[in-house]
Amino acid sequence: MLTRDIPESVTTHFLVATAEQVKVEAADLCGLLGENGWWGSHTAALAATARELLSSPLLLLSGEPAAWSGLAPVLDGIAGPDTELTRLRQADHHLVLTLDAPPAAQPLYAQASRYAARVLAERTGGVVADLRSGHVLPGGDLPGLERERFVLADDWVLVFMSADERGVRAETAGLARFGLPDLAARRVPLGRMLTAANILRALSYRLLAEHWRWLSDHPGGRTRQIAADQYAGAQDLWRFWGARPVSDGGVGVRLAPEGNLLVVGPPDDRPEETWWDDRDLEVIPPVTEVATEP
Numbered sequence: 001m002l003t004r005d006i007p008e009s010v011t012t013h014f015l016v017a018t019a020e021q022v023k024v025e026a027a028d029l030c031g032l033l034g035e036n037g038w039w040g041s042h043t044a045a046l047a048a049t050a051r052e053l054l055s056s057p058l059l060l061l062s063g064e065p066a067a068w069s070g071l072a073p074v075l076d077g078i079a080g081p082d083t084e085l086t087r088l089r090q091a092d093h094h095l096v097l098t099l100d101a102p103p104a105a106q107p108l109y110a111q112a113s114r115y116a117a118r119v120l121a122e123r124t125g126g127v128v129a130d131l132r133s134g135h136v137l138p139g140g141d142l143p144g145l146e147r148e149r150f151v152l153a154d155d156w157v158l159v160f161m162s163a164d165e166r167g168v169r170a171e172t173a174g175l176a177r178f179g180l181p182d183l184a185a186r187r188v189p190l191g192r193m194l195t196a197a198n199i200l201r202a203l204s205y206r207l208l209a210e211h212w213r214w215l216s217d218h219p220g221g222r223t224r225q226i227a228a229d230q231y232a233g234a235q236d237l238w239r240f241w242g243a244r245p246v247s248d249g250g251v252g253v254r255l256a257p258e259g260n261l262l263v264v265g266p267p268d269d270r271p272e273e274t275w276w277d278d279r280d281l282e283v284i285p286p287v288t289e290v291a292t293e294p
Contacts, residue, residue, distance in 0.1 A: 001225040002257055004181065006215075008222070012099045012110060012177050014117035015071065017091030018126040024095060026054045026061045032119050045148050047119075049112035053099070059113055060098045069094040071131075078129055079160065080136030087127045088136060095120060103179030104215045107150045110177060115146040133158055133174035151242030153290070157204045159197040170196040171261070172204055180211055181262045183255075192276045198284045199253065199264060202236035228255050229267065234285055241290035249283035 033047045033054075053059035066072075075089055097120070099113040114130070118137070121128045128137040135158055138145070147154070157174035167187040175182045183203055188196040207226070214224055233250035255262040266275035275281075 002228050002255060002262070004224055004226055006103060006179050006222050006224060009100050009102050010106075010177055010179055012101075012113065013131040014097040014099075014114055015088075015129040015131055016095040016097070016117055016121045016124065016126040017066065017088045017129065018093045018095065018124045019087075019091060021065065021093045022063065022095065022124045022126075024061065024063060024120065024124070029061060029116060029120055030054050032123055033116060043115060043146055043148065046108075046112045046115040046146060049108055050116040053109060053112060054116065058099060058101050058109070059116070060100075061095065062098070063093065063095045066091050066094050069096070071096075074131060075129070078131075078134055078136060079158075080129075084127050084136040084139065088129055091126070095124070095126065103211075104219065106178050106212075107156070110156075111146070111148070111150060118146055130155070132177045134160075135173070149242070151240075152201070152205055152208070153241045157201070157240075159200050161193060161197070168193050168196070170200055172200050175204060175208065176260070178208060178211065179215075180207060181257070181260055183207075183264055184258070184261045185264045187272065187276075189276050192281070194286050194288065195276075195281050195284055198237050198287065199232045199251065199281075201240040202232040202234070202250070202284065203230060203253070203264060205236045205240040206230065206233065226255070226262075229253075230255055232264075232284065234283060237284060237287065238290070241287065243290040247283075247285050251281055251283060 030051045033051050071094060078088065097113055097117050099109060101109040117128050130137060137155060157172055160171055160173060162169050167189060169184065169186055170188055171184040172182045183200045185196045185200060230253050231250050232253055234247045235245035238245040252267045253264050254267050255264060266272055
């Protein structure tokens, strides 16, 4: 078993980068969130929660010139489409929504805060960056980009890949906002990159569902046990995408702590050198994206 401390609160920053200086107060944003134009049937609860958060110390709105915000080093590591990254890095003004909330309040508080950031970007012509998971959010028309139904694949947990002489490294970004360690896989062969990504996605769903059950059963708990031996199921992967599971099966894995990460590897009775070549891994479906209804 792995012992993990549960943080009392987790801080998440949503940055709205604009081409011109914009002065917006929390009360102004509350007004925008109350306008009929944003009050779609599938975002009404998010808008109402965002207004409550903005009226509390949990969600703060600040703004200053980009040259003064101190975020330039952070933005150098942000991922996303080149066009959006250019807009982000050339912006003259930064509006930042800072959420500081306990893991048990998630995912609703994170959803509501991100919705507020998107409303703010829509009104100011800005681009939104999620600084907790390190990526630019896709643009488009509101309110369709945000939905009350929580789906991990809606840019809440991403898998990033990097390579060195030992192979590919896959790592999630986004689980930490919910009070869980992010996941990593090491020395992945090139031919197993998608399999590794989908194992991390399936585990993300399984671990987070278990995490929220534990938080519900242990209100105020600060330490919990996570089983080192886990199961990455095909059904978990479909649920990560918010889709109805259409296949079954899965693979056993073992988690090992490494700093703020949990490294995913084979069970103790399987050598890592040959595990990635095992045909049993093919039970994880090679899905890259699934379209679902709001």
